[in-house]
Amino acid sequence: MKHIVPHLPNTFLWGAATSAYQTEGAVAEDGRGESIWDRFCATGGSRNGDSGSVACDFYHRYRDDIALLRDLGATAFRFSIAWPRVLPDGVGTVNQAGLDFYDRLVDALLEAGIRPFATLYHWDLPQPLEDAGGWPARSTTEAFRCYVEAVAARLGDRVSDWITHNEPHVPSWAGYGHGVHAPGRRSVADALAAAHHLLLSHGLAVEVLRRESRGSQVGITLDLWPMVPASASSEDVAAAREADGDQNRWFLDPLFRAAYPEDMLELYGPHVPRIEDGDLATIAAPIDFLGVNYYHRDVVARAEGGGRRVVHQADSLYTEMGWEVSPDSLHDLLRRVHTEYAPPLLYVTENGAAFGDVRGHDGSVHDPERQAYIALHVEAIACAVESGVPVGGYFVWSLLDNFEWAAGYSKRFGLVYVDYPTLERIPKSSFAWYRGLIAEARNGARRAGLDRPAAAVTTSTPRGGAA
Ligand code: FCB
Numbered sequence: 001m002k003h004i005v006p007h008l009p010n011t012f013l014w015g016a017a018t019s020a021y022q023t024e025g026a027v028a029e030d031g032r033g034e035s036i037w038d039r040f041c042a043t044g045g046s047r048n049g050d051s052g053s054v055a056c057d058f059y060h061r062y063r064d065d066i067a068l069l070r071d072l073g074a075t076a077f078r079f080s081i082a083w084p085r086v087l088p089d090g091v092g093t094v095n096q097a098g099l100d101f102y103d104r105l106v107d108a109l110l111e112a113g114i115r116p117f118a119t120l121y122h123w124d125l126p127q128p129l130e131d132a133g134g135w136p137a138r139s140t141t142e143a144f145r146c147y148v149e150a151v152a153a154r155l156g157d158r159v160s161d162w163i164t165h166n167e168p169h170v171p172s173w174a175g176y177g178h179g180v181h182a183p184g185r186r187s188v189a190d191a192l193a194a195a196h197h198l199l200l201s202h203g204l205a206v207e208v209l210r211r212e213s214r215g216s217q218v219g220i221t222l223d224l225w226p227m228v229p230a231s232a233s234s235e236d237v238a239a240a241r242e243a244d245g246d247q248n249r250w251f252l253d254p255l256f257r258a259a260y261p262e263d264m265l266e267l268y269g270p271h272v273p274r275i276e277d278g279d280l281a282t283i284a285a286p287i288d289f290l291g292v293n294y295y296h297r298d299v300v301a302r303a304e305g306g307g308r309r310v311v312h313q314a315d316s317l318y319t320e321m322g323w324e325v326s327p328d329s330l331h332d333l334l335r336r337v338h339t340e341y342a343p344p345l346l347y348v349t350e351n352g353a354a355f356g357d358v359r360g361h362d363g364s365v366h367d368p369e370r371q372a373y374i375a376l377h378v379e380a381i382a383c384a385v386e387s388g389v390p391v392g393g394y395f396v397w398s399l400l401d402n403f404e405w406a407a408g409y410s411k412r413f414g415l416v417y418v419d420y421p422t423l424e425r426i427p428k429s430s431f432a433w434y435r436g437l438i439a440e441a442r443n444g445a446r447r448a449g450l451d452r453p454a455a456a457v458t459t460s461t462p463r464g465g466a467a
Helices: 036-042 058-072 096-111 127-131 139-155 169-177 188-212 234-257 262-271 279-283 327-341 368-386 405-410 429-448
Strands: 013-017 076-080 115-121 161-166 217-223 227-229 289-293 298-302 308-310 346-351 391-397 416-419 424-427
Touching: 013 058, 013 115, 013 346, 013 429, 036 127, 058 096, 058 424, 058 429, 076 161, 076 391, 096 115, 096 139, 115 139, 115 188, 139 188, 161 188, 161 289, 169 188, 169 217, 169 234, 188 217, 188 234, 188 262, 188 279, 217 234, 217 346, 227 234, 234 262, 234 279, 234 298, 234 308, 234 327, 289 327, 327 346, 327 368, 346 368, 368 391, 368 429
Parallel strands: 013 076, 013 391, 076 115, 115 161, 161 217, 217 289, 227 298, 289 346, 346 391
Antiparallel strands: 298 308, 416 424
């Protein structure tokens, strides 16, 4: 496939993303405490009992992985900080040895000329906090604020880009609503309380970071899925609207409009948690960017019995996750978020695909499907930018094959293949292709003189972008 050489400004960031529990391993080292994912995997929550106890061994091999990022030409790297390394009990005494790791990681990235995007919560709650009620308990928001203070005090002088939470919908619903992720609880009321407290703790963290990491950019990452009605029938349209409320508006509206969507408040009825005075103002604290994780759209119909169902598209391609490949929907999504919510800047903080990668006779891994997937999505982003949407960067999920939560090691998303028995890294063919794309895009932008900041591509929006 040819490189599309998107028209993007020279300041556009090209990167890859990972998270702590999925890659680090070393779960019992340097004073790290237990997380809900250690417990969930140890008690049968994940496929084959797989766990992140070794994962990619990023904890010990991060320097080699940064060398891979350099080789790729990445200008940014998104990783997450493990709360149980910093505060093994969730609260209380800070474990400086845990913070030392992130200190070394950030310094090594900066030395390599790679901008660190640090996510503060990518689902690995300290188990003692779960024992005290977890995210459905309001006290967890205060614990998160203290954790963020400890991290910012140590790294706030060098990390210039912070993501408070990754995809709050997932820990809320998969973790507390449907029980398919840690901690495996099943209650609609708990899921909604968890979502509210994750959002509230985001607002508290923004305030801390403004103070402790001056001049840094602060945002949150949401998993936004376009919900398309399966037909023009009023039932299907209503079902898609409901799915959109559940997945997207329940998070976007409080963050950018300081309100939960009325139709969803009505739908959830008695399950809606107590919302205290001032909570929504805290949640809607102005942010510098919104991170968007995009993988697929859903085509939604009203199911018999009144629920919703996702309709399989016979003409579409699907990845190994069973997710429909739909790059046009990314373009539409970015335009919609810009028009309806107007964050000052957007980043695509995750996008990628799992395919059944295998090593060939010569040991190499050829993954043209992933390459095509990324190419189409980058093209969709370039189109959105051209039409005035301020997207500042793109992060492939993931740099490395890694622990895919409840699916264990059965799904490979990496640009780099990890041979789990030996932990050897083998860059796939998509890695070389992405390196070429980055180089061409950056050279193209330089030649075209498009070196203005991405945010300047659009008409100016107020900081925080409340609609
Ligand atoms: C996202 C998660 C990330 C990874 C990808 C495939 O929802 O943020 O950790 O699991 O899906």
